[in-house]
Structure formats: structure tokens, C-alpha cells
Amino acid sequence: MARLTDIATVIRSKNAGPLTLSFDLMFPTDAAFEAAKRAPTLQPAALARLYNVAPAEVIVTPYQAARAIKIAMPRAIVSGSPGDHDVYGAQQHVPLLDLEI
Amino acid sequence: MSAVKALLARKPTVLKVLSASGQLGYGIPEQALAAGLAREPDFIGCDMGSVDPGPVYLGSGEMATSPSITKRDLAAVLIGARKLNVPLIIGTAGTAGAAPHLEATLDMIREIAREHSLHFRLATIRSDLTATRVGQALAAGELKALGGNLPVTQTDLDACANLVGQIGCAPFERALALEPDVIIAGRACDTAVFASLPKMMGFDMANVMHMAKIIECTSICCEPGGRDAMLATLDAKGFSLESMNPARRATPLSVAAHSLYEQADPISFTEPDGTLKVDAARYTALDERRTHVTGATWQSATRTTIKVEGSALVGHRAVLLAGTADPRFIAQLRPILATVEQTTRGLVAGDYEIYPRLYGLDGVALWTQAPGPQAAREVFILIEIIARAPDLAMAAAKTFKQFLLHQGFSGRQCTGGNIAFPFTPPELVGGPAYRFAAYHVMPADDHEQLFPVSIEQI
Numbered sequence: 181m182a183r184l185t186d187i188a189t190v191i192r193s194k195n196a197g198p199l200t201l202s203f204d205l206m207f208p209t210d211a212a213f214e215a216a217k218r219a220p221t222l223q224p225a226a227l228a229r230l231y232n233v234a235p236a237e238v239i240v241t242p243y244q245a246a247r248a249i250k251i252a253m254p255r256a257i258v259s260g261s262p263g264d265h266d267v268y269g270a271q272q273h274v275p276l277l278d279l280e281i
Numbered sequence: 282m283s284a285v286k287a288l289l290a291r292k293p294t295v296l297k298v299l300s301a302s303g304q305l306g307y308g309i310p311e312q313a314l315a316a317g318l319a320r321e322p323d324f325i326g327c328d329m330g331s332v333d334p335g336p337v338y339l340g341s342g343e344m345a346t347s348p349s350i351t352k353r354d355l356a357a358v359l360i361g362a363r364k365l366n367v368p369l370i371i372g373t374a375g376t377a378g379a380a381p382h383l384e385a386t387l388d389m390i391r392e393i394a395r396e397h398s399l400h401f402r403l404a405t406i407r408s409d410l411t412a413t414r415v416g417q418a419l420a421a422g423e424l425k426a427l428g429g430n431l432p433v434t435q436t437d438l439d440a441c442a443n444l445v446g447q448i449g450c451a452p453f454e455r456a457l458a459l460e461p462d463v464i465i466a467g468r469a470c471d472t473a474v475f476a477s478l479p480k481m482m483g484f485d486m487a488n489v490m491h492m493a494k495i496i497e498c499t500s501i502c503c504e505p506g507g508r509d510a511m512l513a514t515l516d517a518k519g520f521s522l523e524s525m526n527p528a529r530r531a532t533p534l535s536v537a538a539h540s541l542y543e544q545a546d547p548i549s550f551t552e553p554d555g556t557l558k559v560d561a562a563r564y565t566a567l568d569e570r571r572t573h574v575t576g577a578t579w580q581s582a583t584r585t586t587i588k589v590e591g592s593a594l595v596g597h598r599a600v601l602l603a604g605t606a607d608p609r610f611i612a613q614l615r616p617i618l619a620t621v622e623q624t625t626r627g628l629v630a631g632d633y634e635i636y637p638r639l640y641g642l643d644g645v646a647l648w649t650q651a652p653g654p655q656a657a658r659e660v661f662i663l664i665e666i667i668a669r670a671p672d673l674a675m676a677a678a679k680t681f682k683q684f685l686l687h688q689g690f691s692g693r694q695c696t697g698g699n700i701a702f703p704f705t706p707p708e709l710v711g712g713p714a715y716r717f718a719a720y721h722v723m724p725a726d727d728h729e730q731l732f733p734v735s736i737e738q739i
Contacts, residue, residue, distance in 0.1 A: 190538075196545040198332055198717045199429025201647070204541045232649045243547040245564065246538035252545035254429035256647055260335025261716040262595055262667050263636040265647050267335045275648045 184221075185277040187212040193273035196252060198259035201231075201269050203251040203276065213247040221279040227251060230275050283402050284368045286460040288323055289482065296479055296515040297322040299525075300496040301361075303471075303508060305329040305354045305371065306346025313500075313509030313525035318361045320512055320525075325362050326474045328497050329386070330373030332590060332720075333543075340442045340592030340715030342381030348389075351375075355386070356393045359463065363399050370453070370464045370474050377590075378468030379443035380409050386465055394739045401462035404736045406453065408467030410446045412438040414731070415589050418723035425722050427588060428545050437718040441591035444719065449553025451585065452732040453477030459736045467732075468590065471497035472552055475513075484515050487579035490557045492520040494550060495539050495574075502539035503529035519575030521567055531572045533564035553588075553728075555581040585728050591719030596633075598711025599674035601664040601682050603700035610699050611660050613690045614639060617699075618662075621688050625681045633668035633677050662700065667714050678708040 184191060190206035205222075207213040216222055224238035231238075233253050241250045257264045266272060282290070299322035302309045306329060317325075334345045344351060355371075362369035375382025387405065394400070416435045418424040424433065438444065445468035453473050456464045466474070475493035480486060492513045495502050500509040502522065509526035522531040540559050541547040550557045556579070563576040605611060618637050625635075638644040640661035664681055668674035686698045693699075725731060 194543050195333065196543050197428050198336070198720050199427060199431055200545050202541075202543065202545055204538075206538060230648055239545065241547055243537070243540065245559075245562065246534060246541060246547070248538055248541055248547065250541050250544070250547045252428070258429070258431060258717050258720075259332075260337065262634060262665070262714060265638060265645055268333055269647075271645045272647050274646070 181280045184279045191273050195269040201255045205249040207247045217242050219281045283460045284366050284462040298513045299325045300499050300511045301325050301358045302327040303498040306351035308350050309354045310509045317510040317525040324368040326370045328471045330376045336592040336715040336717045339377035345376040352389045355389050372466045372469030372474035374465050379445050383467045401739050403739050404456040404459050404461035404464045406466040406734050408445045408448050410444045427722050440593040444591040447588040448732050449473050450477040456734045487577040488519050491577035500524040500529045502536050503531050504535040521573045523571045530570045533572050536572045537564050584724050586722050587725040589719050589721045592715045593718040595714050595716050596667040597671035597674050598714040599666045599678040600709045600711045601678045602707050603662045605700050606659045607695045609692045621684045624684045629677045629680050631673045636665040638663040
């Protein structure tokens with residue numbers, strides 16, 4: 181079992197608009213990309229638990245041309261509203277680093 | 282002959298598009314811009330805004346960028362475009378593109394023109410919406426939150442300090458029909474800035490939109506990514522991409538990967554004028570630094586939709602900053618903060634919200650933390666207070682500070698004080714606080730009336 185941080189070249193998060201948090205995972209090889217696509221830890225149900233959102237609200241889209249996986253989910257707090265922790269959403273990728281693939 | 286008229290008369294079959302800035306006002310890298318201008322582009326586009334920096338700029342009417350750097354950037358692209366007599370198109374003026382941002386940008390443009398004796402035809406596109414117009418969509422059940430949950434009422438819309446619609450190509454085409462040299466638009470789709478002119482010239486819309494989608498962020502689509510000017514060359518089959526900084530390489534993988542950037546869906550992009558799909562796109566290396574792109578598809582919209590952005594005042598912010606390294610204080614920090622909040626509310630009456638962030642524990646996380654004790658050597662405590670009146674927010678911050686400093690707790694040995702202040706005063710005025718009250722999509726069959734275009738001779 182490898183950790184995501186060991187097999188991906190990019191693990192990043194960023195808002196896709198103030199209501200949506202999006203994550204990009206990019207891989208150096210087709211093998212790593214395929215392994216990540218199959219990993220139970222990167223399915224909507226597991227990601228929903230990690231970020232405390234409903235599984236139906238998590239969308240996982242692989243994009244072969246970029247050997248990348250896109251994850252999108254609603255933000256718990258609208259970007260920049262009182263009590264927000266991360267206006268750009270750029271530091272929400274951290275719990276993904278140690279996921280087992 | 283105006284720059285737009287000259288270009289439309291010339292009808293080049295290969296079109297060179299220079300993206301000078303992905304967010305004008307932070308400092309356009311000079312060397313790459315000069316290299317781009319030396320390539321004699323057919324037109325120059327710049328994006329000047331974003332929702333990324335949060336609701337404050339749309340709400341307050343202020344720019345996120347500093348006036349001096351903004352003016353410097355505007356001067357660089359304006360002088361460059363006038364020297365070549367090519368169109369200059371700038372979208373989302375002044376960070377958020379509402380009336381005050383547009384006015385401030387136009388003031389700078391006129392000032393630069395005076396200082397450099399520039400003369401040109403300037404077209405302006407306004408993108409402000411009224412709460413009444415957006416309310417019609419709400420009442421008709423046609424106002425949909427974009428990508429998440431944001432319930433909205435007519436009261437929320439009425440409370441917006443500024444409401445804007447993000448314009449697509451159509452208003453730009455109306456502005457281009459006035460044959461200007463320069464177009465400054467309010468809130469605009471980044472793509473429309475780069476797509477409108479080639480669309481009008483008859484280039485294939487799928488290639489045009491795909492090109493626009495990629496170059497609006499300048500050299501972010503490169504390896505390594507950066508903020509240097511980017512040149513796209515549209516041809517009969519597709520388009521090629523080249524960074525104007527020789528150190529940045531546009532590779533098939535780096536360009537394809539850009540489809541993911543700040544998007545919820547990396548394959549399908551809905552714009553006011555239609556939907557772009559890139560699942561069948563092909564990316565071919567021309568050499569080490571240039572990639573040619575073909576194969577995206579475009580479906581024109583049957584009905585124009587417009588994204589609505591609104592920002593409403595929620596109060597005034599005061600912020601308390603303090604650190605701590607005492608292990609017993611850190612271990613009991615959460616109940617201590619609850620007690621201090623209770624004491625503060627007992628002493629400072631009024632309506633205010635208190636939002637602590639504990640850096641070192643969970644100040645950054647929006648995710649679910651693993652349960653159990655957390656060890657931190659130091660914790661940075663940020664207390665955000667939002668009240669109707671700035672004085673009330675500050676009163677609560679000052680009282681909170683003093684009671685946090687001296688709050689007793691079990692096993693306390695640090696009776697000199699619980700927290701370390703990096704400077705004084707440790708309570709700072711945060712200014713007016715806003716929230717996005719609208720981030721929705723609505724149909725806009727009346728878009729020609731919604732977004733007026735005007736022209737002036739400078």
C-alpha cells in the first residue's frame with residue numbers, strides 16, 4: 181500500500197467559485213493514475229466522510245489526457261463568509277496526503 | 282482607422298492572441314510582455330478580476346490590487362496596444378467589475394492617456410444588475426445556486442451592496458461593433474475577453490473557447506507555471522500555445538492539466554453562450570515549448586444564462602491576535618475560550634459574533650479532524666469578532682483580550698499572563714465584513730438590455 185503523497189505529483193485544493201471546493205490529483209504514470217482511480221479511499225463515500233459532506237454531493241471525475249483526477253464538493257462555509265477558515269480553499273488538500281492507495 | 286476596424290478589414294486567417302495578464306494589477310512581468318508585444322499580436326486581452334479574494338471587494342467597491350501597481354499595469358498594456366494599433370480588451374475591471382470598480386479603472390485609463398498623450402476610441406460595458414431584475418428570476422424559480430448551497434431571498438438580494446452579472450461574448454460583440462480601440466468591461470467571463478473577437482471573425486467556436494479558457498490565466502498552463510504573458514495562435518485546425526517567458530514550457534500534459542484549474546468539472550464548461558467539452562481534445566507537442574491543440578467541441582446555448590454575483594454587508598470586524606506556548610493552557614484552551622466569551626458577553630452587551638481560529642490545532646482545517654488529544658508546541662489564537670457597529674466589535678475584542686490574558690484554569694502556573702502579544706495593540710480594525718449573498722445562475726433573454734455599451738473618444 182502506498183500513500184497518495186508518494187505516488188502523485190500534484191495534490192492541490194482550490195475553490196471552483198465560492199460555493200465549491202475542488203481538488204486536483206495528478207500522476208506521473210498511467211499505472212499510478214489507474215491505481216488511484218480504483219482506490220476505495222478516493223471514492224465519493226470515503227471522501228464524503230473525510231470532509232463531512234453528503235456522498236451524493238461529491239463528484240469524482242478522472243481526466244485521462246492530464247492523468248488527473250478531479251474531486252468537487254460543496255464548501256461547508258461559503259468562501260469569505262464570517263467564520264471561514266480558508267478563503268481561497270488552497271489548504272484543504274492535506275487530509276488526502278496520507279490516504280492509502 | 283480604429284484598431285478593431287483595421288483588424289476586421291485585414292481578416293487574417295491566422296490570429297495571434299496575446300494574454301498579457303490573468304489578473305491585472307499585481308505587476309505584469311515586463312520582459313515577457315515586451316517579448317509578446319514584439320511578436321506583433323493581432324489583439325491583446327487581460328483579465329483584471331476574480332471572485333477568489335472573497336466577497337469584500339465586490340461589496341466595498343474597492344480593488345484588491347494597489348492603485349500604483351494597477352496603474353502601472355494598465356499603462357504597460359495600453360501603451361503597448363496603442364503602439365501596435367491593435368485592440369486591447371480588459372475584463373472584470375478593478376477586481377470585481379461593479380460600477381465603482383469600472384469607474385476607478387476608467388479614471389486610471391483616462392489619466393494614463395493624458396500623461397502619455399494617447400488618443401483612442403474607448404468602449405465600456407457595464408454589468409451591474411438590479412435586485413429587482415434578479416428578484417424576477419428568483420420569483421420565477423429560475424435562480425440556481427452555482428455548485429453548492431446558498432439559499433437566497435429577495436431580502437438578501439436587496440441587501441447586496443453590489444450585484445453584477447458575468448457577461449459572455451454577446452455584450453463584447455456589441456462593443457466591438459462600435460469599432461473601438463480599447464474595451465473595458467465590468468464583470469466578464471475570462472473566456473469572453475479572449476473569445477469575442479475571434480468568434481466575430483468566424484474562427485471555429487470550439488477552438489476559440491478552448492483557447493480562451495487556457496490563456497486567460499497566462500502561463501499557468503506551463504511547466505513550470507507562472508504569470509508571464511502567453512501567446513495563442515489560432516489557425517484553421519486549432520491553436521498553438523507559447524509562453525513569452527522562454528523558461529516556461531507549454532507541454533501537452535501541462536496544457537491538458539490546466540483544464541482542471543479552479544473548475545468543478547475538468548471536461549465540460551458552461552459559458553453564457555454555450556458549453557465547451559474537452560474530452561476529445563488532442564494536445565500535440567510542436568517542440569519543447571509549444572503545444573498545438575485541436576478537437577474540443579462546442580454546443581451553442583439555446584438560451585443565454587448569466588452568473589449573478591452579489592455581496593452584502595454583514596457587519597464590522599475586529600481581530601485579536603495572540604500566541605501561547607504554555608502546555609497546560611493549550612490543553613484546556615477550548616473550555617477557557619468558552620469561559621472568556623461568556624465573561625465578555627456579560628460585560629459587553631450587544632449583538633456580535635465571535636469566531637476563534639486556533640492555528641497549531643485546527644485553524645486551517647475545514648475537514649473532519651481525527652478525534653483524540655492534539656499536541657502543539659505553540660498555538661496562534663485569532664479571534665474574529667463581527668458586530669453591527671465597529672465600536673462594538675472593538676469593545677468586545679479588547680475585553681476578550683484582557684480576560685484571556687488573565688483567565689484562571691486548573692494547574693495554572695503562568696500567573697503573569699496566558700498569552701504572548703506580537704505587538705500592541707493586539708486588537709486590529711478589520712473594516713466592513715461582507716458575504717457572498719448571491720452566486721447563482723439565471724436565464725437572461727434580455728441580456729442586450731441588461732448590459733449597456735457606450736463609447737467615448739479619448
